[in-house]
Amino acid sequence: EIVLTQSPGTLSLSPGERATLSCRASQSVSSSYLAWYQQKPGQAPRLLIYGASSRATGIPDRFSGSESGTDFTLTISRLEPEDFAVYYCQQYGGSPRTFGQGTKVEVK
Amino acid sequence: EVRLVESGGGLVQPGGSLRLSCAASGFTFSSYWMSWVRQAPGKGLEWVASIKQDGNEKSYVDSMKGRFTISRDNAKNSLYLQMNSLRAEDTAVYYCASSRGYYENWGQGTLVTVPS
Numbered sequence: 226e227i228v229l230t231q232s233p234g235t236l237s238l239s240p241g242e243r244a245t246l247s248c249r250a251s252q253s254v255s256s257s258y259l260a261w262y263q264q265k266p267g268q269a270p271r272l273l274i275y276g277a278s279s280r281a282t283g284i285p286d287r288f289s290g291s292e293s294g295t296d297f298t299l300t301i302s303r304l305e306p307e308d309f310a311v312y313y314c315q316q317y318g319g320s321p322r323t324f325g326q327g328t329k330v331e332v333k
Numbered sequence: 334e335v336r337l338v339e340s341g342g343g344l345v346q347p348g349g350s351l352r353l354s355c356a357a358s359g360f361t362f363s364s365y366w367m368s369w370v371r372q373a374p375g376k377g378l379e380w381v382a383s384i385k386q387d388g389n390e391k392s393y394v395d396s397m398k399g400r401f402t403i404s405r406d407n408a409k410n411s412l413y414l415q416m417n418s419l420r421a422e423d424t425a426v427y428y429c430a431s432s433r434g435y436y437e438n439w440g441q442g443t444l445v446t447v448p449s
Contacts, residue, residue, distance in 0.1 A: 258434055258435075260434075260435035260436075262378075262436075268441075269428055269439035269440065269441055269442055270378065270428075270436070270439055271439070272435060272436060272437055272438075272439075275433070275434075275435045275437075281437070313377065313378055315378070315435060315436070317434030317435050318434075320392065321380055321392075321394050321395070322380040322383075322434070323380070324377055324378040324379065324380070325377070326377050327377050327378075
């Protein structure tokens with residue numbers, strides 16, 4: 226099973242700042258099969274990024290994903306008020322599909 | 334507009350059973366793998382089970398094999414999860430989602446509560 230470790234657990238930032246979220250895989254994720262989701266309280270997760278760096282339909286271009294080996298990064302270039310939420314990474318290159326434990330982006 | 338609407342959650346005693354349903358609309362249901370993903374209160378996301386477009390291939394997380402059964406009815410654009418021998422640790426919001434490996438569209442979830 227591929228274990229995904231997200232860091233930091235909580236990120237305290239102000240609107241307009243840049244957010245950098247990390248997701249480290251315990252082993253290689255084949256074909257860059259890594260996705261990112263945003264979840265707000267009381268809501269279902271929303272797909273942001275798939276294939277490590279492809280934005281899902283309707284996702285603003287301030288969200289971007291990248292990878293370097295087993296390290297994956299979600300970057301929010303300038304935080305908008307609606308971006309404060311919990312973010313999860315998920316790998317789909319191996320079975321079972323697994324999620325990271327989440328990073329909460331909160332208002333500083 | 335893609336819509337996934339779960340139903341069937343509720344309070345069930347340990348050892349009991351529950352059948353969740355997910356009604357899909359706004360996309361070609363029969364063309365997608367479908368999955369169930371759950372989230373325990375205050376916790377992260379956990380994949381539960383997935384089913385292929387024609388229903389002939391299914392996969393489950395190990396801890397739920399033999400207790401949970403995923404199925405679908407493409408004529409009714411519906412996905413199901415039969416849950417047996419429920420335990421307190423199965424308490425969670427259960428989401429259905431269309432799958433391409435990643436989970437593209439999600440329902441709003443249905444809460445299953447199994448008291449300890």
